Amino acid sequence: MAKLTATGVKAASAPGRYGDGDGLFLLVGRGGGKSWAVRVQKDGKRRDFGLGSASKVPLKLARERAVLVRSQVEAGIDPVAERRKAAGIPTFRQAAALVHAEHKGSWANGKHQAQWLSTLEAYAFPAFGDVSVANIDAPAVRDALAAIWLQKPETARRLRQRIRTVIDWSLAKGYRDAPLAMAVIDKALPRQRERVKHHAALPYADLPAFMADLRSKETMGRLALEAVILTAARSGEIRMATWSELDLAAATWTIPAERMKAKREHVVPLSGATVRLFERMKHYRRLSSDLVFPGTAKGKPLSDMTLTKALRDMGLAVTAHGFRSTFRDWVAEQTNWPAELAEAALAHVVADKTVAAYQRGPMLEKRAVMMAAWADYCEGACGGNVVRMAG
Template sequence: MARLTAASVKAAKEPGRYGDGEGLYLVIGKRGGKSWVVRVQKDGRRRDIGIGSASKVPLKLARERASEVREKIERGIDPVAERARAAGIPTFSDAVKAVHAENAPNWKNPKHSAQWINTLETYAVPTLGNRSVADVDAAAVRDCLAAIWLEKPETARRLRQRINTVIDWAVGKGYRDAALALPVIDKALPRQRAKTKHHAALPYSELPQFMGKLRETESMGRLALEAAILTAARSGEVRLMTWSELDLEAATWTVPAERMKAGREHVVPLSPQAVALFEGMEPHRREYTDLVFPGQKRGKPLSDMTLTKALRDMGVGVTAHGFRSTFRDWVGEQTNWPSDLAEAALAHVVSDKTVAAYQRGTMLEKRRQLMNVWAAYCVGSADGRILKLVAN
């Protein structure tokens, strides 16, 4: 490539790009305006960075500025963000912190506040953080989201919303002229699989009041429903429960592998409230069956519709299975117990090593502590107050 000369720069009139070598270009616009840009590439990402108007910056100075830009890029310094800071425009990273600081006092849940900024710092700041918030465009956001769009779809959707909140804040502050072109970004991302339809669940804040109402009338269906809630078990596992599976002295319920969805034996530590419930079931025990919750037909278990009817009679538009979601939300939002512990309590499929650990010894006792506090929360308040619970 032939290098430019001062004379050729002055003589050039045709719109286009004229290379000088080492990434420096003279750019002539459609209206004849001339400017300098330097093309740089770092970590597989190519960018054009403007370094001044050709009418004010001579060729020699343009080469010097281009060299400075390349040197800064190699040292990990973003010249555009550096200039933006000097002009009072924050980087995306600084904008994230500013938006968080402004909104955090209005967020009632400290965990949500922490999750909001952690999501951005984990998935957006590493790629967008050093950019001026004015220069974060649709292409950059699309690439940022694409990295986790299929692998972590729910997290990616939250990240999209939170990045957009930061950019909208920048528009409102006058740091940039336009919001993100979200429709363009969405169309440029691969299609995510349809979300799984979840069972209707009761918000955990309403559960103590619900439990009080549930206990107002005693029936086989209501007792089975209470057992399902206190143990966070599937309704089918509760309906087929047998007395031989219960050890009320040890406060455990051992569900055999053939009745478990994952095909593994599952030990459920029973809270004092659950033990008291089963002790209270003794008068209902039938001589002809080992079922804890027998149905109306001799030797048959309680039907799933019996639990559904109990909920309908109470005027609650949720499902029995949905109380497992209620439990999971409560653990995630109101306690500090690890997610693996909650997944083990729900008998969800996790690694064999994790399952084995949580079925015995000290880990089983940790599950017992969790279920004891869960049961206390369920029955401990008739007015629906939310208790902030922290695992020791």
């Protein structure tokens, strides 16, 4: 293969690949742009590495870079990682800012966006914020965690996860040669006595009596709470529900993706009892709002505290969210429906194909049967008998 010349590089205009030998190529794009690439093959695997724009990298320098890349690959070194290192390895503080910038768009909760960095600023940056991410080691991380591990266990667990995220990102970017030895760090920390607190839930055996008590008095908070229970939805999904999302004739409630925790549209099949509840809510409908459960302030939804107050007034130390656990326990212990069906009803994140299947057709129909049985149970119509899944 004839080698390129500086004149030939400048004159090349037709789109294509021009070889210089030893895997070095001049690439000419359709728009006339020119760049360098070197193709290297090792252990039966072939990779192309960019060497820069031909307008900035002359032929001689391109050949030198190609030689370096080939030598690195032969020595088992990743040229891309080496190039990133040469560009400057960030400090832990700088890396954390970059990770935050990349991830914050996927966090729907604005409070979480702010807390993600503030936790690191308070407990990690003072210890090793200005240290290169390549040099952050297990002892430094252990000591930072140990300072709050017993006094602030929940914050410490979040700190641990966020430090690990930054380190894993640095590893993926080629700034580190190895991950943190998290198993070693965990073993070197004292055991925390505090455990993650779950939402207090009402035992499903007590639910029929509770529902009768709940319906003995009609308030906006009690009506919303009844909707939470019958649909197994999150309280926020009920409080923000709109009439435009409901199709009472088809007995479905379609919650748009932007209102769902998993950012996926969720279809809720409505039992007869739930449809009747929403029909009753028409009496409270306001012309100034599309909200099914309007709050006291014009255009504002019902507050979460209104549901909590309804429970406190009934003398119960449980949460609205806890009724989702009540539903899940009932399905697991009193029915033969598969776990996937219950998870779909709760809009938990499972495999994409599974989610899609349970949102339409026969599987949606099975969910409708399950929710109807749940409504019957809530009203005491099913007693404690095992509910058989429809075929």
